[in-house]
Amino acid sequence: MRQLQHRLTVNGHGRGMTDITREVVQWVSASSIETGLLNLFIQHTSCSLMIQENADPDVLRDMEAFMSRLIPDGDPIFHHRAEGPDDMPAHIRMALTQVSLSIPITDGRPALGVWQGIYLYEHRLHSMNRHVQLHLLGE
Numbered sequence: 001m002r003q004l005q006h007r008l009t010v011n012g013h014g015r016g017m018t019d020i021t022r023e024v025v026q027w028v029s030a031s032s033i034e035t036g037l038l039n040l041f042i043q044h045t046s047c048s049l050m051i052q053e054n055a056d057p058d059v060l061r062d063m064e065a066f067m068s069r070l071i072p073d074g075d076p077i078f079h080h081r082a083e084g085p086d087d088m089p090a091h092i093r094m095a096l097t098q099v100s101l102s103i104p105i106t107d108g109r110p111a112l113g114v115w116q117g118i119y120l121y122e123h124r125l126h127s128m129n130r131h132v133q134l135h136l137l138g139e
Helices: 021-031 059-070 087-096
Strands: 003-011 014-018 036-042 047-053 102-104 115-121 127-139
Touching: 003 021, 003 087, 014 059, 021 036, 021 115, 021 127, 036 047, 047 059, 047 087, 115 127
Parallel strands: none
Antiparallel strands: 003 127, 014 115, 036 102, 036 127, 047 115
């Protein structure tokens, strides 16, 4: 049994989803691990990770439209606004989504479905560099 770790830096473009599937698949493929489990962990409190459809971009737009309706920026109920009106909504969005994903590795690749992609979901309005810690365990 082997373990490997890697820190993936993602240059976000502000609120929305960035597809990181290719980078993750490349790293797993280069590991020579054929069977195992990959864990991804986002090291921030105002963005998250998501497995979502990768074929129709309307899915990603609709997800953001729903989140914007559910958790509007600048809502007067929020007291925490240290970094602007999108600050507290970003923390709530993160709490409602995921900071960690576990994906089986089969035949040297993440065992994603045909229409599944791995996304970093940025909840802040401005662009930021984000870090995803990858931990691969297998043989």
